[in-house]
Amino acid sequence: MRKVYLDYAATTPVDSRVIKAMKPYFDEKFGNSMSLHSLGIEAKKALENSRKTVAKFIKAKPEEIIFTGSATESINSVLKGVAFANKKRGKHIITSSIEHHAVLETCKWLEKQGFEITYLPVDKDGFINLIQLENSIRKDTILVSIMHANNEIGTIETLKDIGTVCSNHDAYFHTDGVQTFGKIPIDVKKMNIDLLSVSAHKFYGPKGVGATFIRKGVKIEPLLHGGGHEFGLRSSTSNVAGIVGMAKAVELRKKEMTSESKRLRKLRDSLIKGVLKIENSHLNGHPKTRLPNNANFWFNFIEGESLVVELSSHGIYGSTGSACSSDTLEPSHVLLAIGLKHEEAHGSLRLSLGKYTNKADINYVLGVLPNIVKRLRKISPFKGRWK
Ligand SMILES: Cc1ncc(COP(=O)(O)O)c(C=O)c1O
Known part of the structure; x- marks a missing residue:
């Protein structure tokens, strides 16, 4: 895999x-x-x-x-x-x-x-x-x-x-x-x-x-x-x-930072563009004034934790918020502070890129993620509210 x-x-x-x-x-x-x-x-x-x-x-x-x-x-x-x-x-x-x-x-x-x-x-x-x-x-x-x-x-x-x-x-x-x-x-x-x-x-x-x-x-x-x-x-x-x-x-970093950040911004933007094609998905954070390697989303009617576990079973390693606080079940204080409701903040996924990330990786994620989201929404306790 x-x-x-x-x-x-x-x-x-x-x-x-x-x-x-x-x-x-x-x-x-x-x-x-x-x-x-x-x-x-x-x-x-x-x-x-x-x-x-x-x-x-x-x-x-x-x-x-x-x-x-x-x-x-x-x-x-x-x-x-x-x-x-x-x-x-x-x-x-x-x-x-x-x-x-x-x-x-x-x-x-x-x-x-x-x-x-x-x-x-x-x-x-x-x-x-x-x-x-x-x-x-x-x-x-x-x-x-x-x-x-x-x-x-x-x-x-x-x-x-x-x-x-x-x-x-x-x-x-x-x-x-x-x-x-x-x-x-x-x-x-x-x-x-x-x-x-x-x-x-x-x-x-x-x-x-x-x-x-x-x-x-x-x-x-x-x-x-x-x-x-x-x-x-x-x-x-x-x-x-x-x-x-x-x-x-x-x-x-001094030698590689400028070119690397430029490459990552491109990959990040194609990842964001692809993920936002999924119905009822949203970007967290400013679309442009953001870290070159950071993409953070929330999906209606989904638990971020199940998303991370499902992605992991497909060999994709992401996170729901910051790794340091992922053992608590509290929604992220950051997402609440930017105005998300508790259930929205619970549906978050952070994908952060780095120097070994390439275009094929992004394509792989964009191939796998929509189906996982679909499947999780089918079994979601909120599915009655999901058309
Ligand atoms: C913004 C920020 N501050 C502080 C820390 C803590 O860093 P360290 O792991 O070196 O203690 C982290 C680590 O996740 C971080 O992302």
């Missing part, structure tokens, strides 16, 4: 060139980057070269990059670290209602610690309203955290404008760049970004490696205390092999 992986937004396979670059740091160059002997110096060199590569990619300075264990860790460190370091200035934080759970759950925890959070609503495509953002900023607002692109519906926010509003009002601006880093350009200077969180496993690097960009001068408390690694902001023996892998993945 043909295998078509369309869940690249959940995670990506590690590029073989990344594995090759990482390999020596597991055995022959295994040194601790804090050791003073030559093995340690070698590891330290690899670590600092990797930092330079990541920094350059987003127009940051090397000392503004902190390596972490994941984007979830980066996000927790940023939100909690900025909140606690700046609480004398204010205890108000602004975010959006469609953020990843890493942001939302951290905000909920901060509420318990006495911080006040404003959750901005979004429109039907998933955009926040800039005027509403500006009106929500107060004297005691210390941080605004708005994601660059949504992991479920793919909508890309107008980051530069958001950054300008924040800098005009002296509030730090953090963005969750997990889904955009390596897919579309990020320039932390031009976009007025103060803090950014990213994750290697979303762009053909290894799992368990993340990075945080922290603009020089931002007041932040560390989450992990210990040996003082990463400029005292993230103690823990550095995962040199993983970090080297992340840097190699960045290097490859």
Whole structure:
């Protein structure tokens, strides 16, 4: 059976060139980057070269990059670290209602610690309203955290404008760049970004490696205390092999991103066009201002979960929402926020493309999906309402 992986937004396979670059740091160059002997110096060199590569990619300075264990860790460190370091200035934080759970759950925890959070609503495509953002900023607002692109519906926010509003009002601006880093350009200077969180496993690097960009001068408390690694902001023996892998993945993205994104946009649009030919199917997210690799639909009278299982039995791997929350039966908070009803949000399917996706894969999906939808609608409990 043909295998078509369309869940690249959940995670990506590690590029073989990344594995090759990482390999020596597991055995022959295994040194601790804090050791003073030559093995340690070698590891330290690899670590600092990797930092330079990541920094350059987003127009940051090397000392503004902190390596972490994941984007979830980066996000927790940023939100909690900025909140606690700046609480004398204010205890108000602004975010959006469609953020990843890493942001939302951290905000909920901060509420318990006495911080006040404003959750901005979004429109039907998933955009926040800039005027509403500006009106929500107060004297005691210390941080605004708005994601660059949504992991479920793919909508890309107008980051530069958001950054300008924040800098005009002296509030730090953090963005969750997990889904955009390596897919579309990020320039932390031009976009007025103060803090950014990213994750290697979303762009053909290894799992368990993340990075945080922290603009020089931002007041932040560390989450992990210990040996003082990463400029005292993230103690823990550095995962040199993983970090080297992340840097190699960045290097490859730098070379391949533009042409790859162009190719993916074409494939994505043909997938969307084909799927929308199915009666009573709808696209979630903005039709154009969306991630090059993201397609997200909802189908009347269908459970997204059964769709994913059926597709999987045909070798097609998609998802109902974000992989991280797919074990809950709650409908996606993102789809509810863009105005879908519960039963509509339950009928969603996210197909996210990547570098191994080709035209034949899309044709295969377009051949299989309409029949699955038809069959599931026949057995749907809503079928009485289905003509
Ligand atoms: C938008 C977004 N933010 C944060 C995360 C968490 O990333 P990590 O798996 O590195 O913790 C994800 C992963 O799905 C994501 O898509």
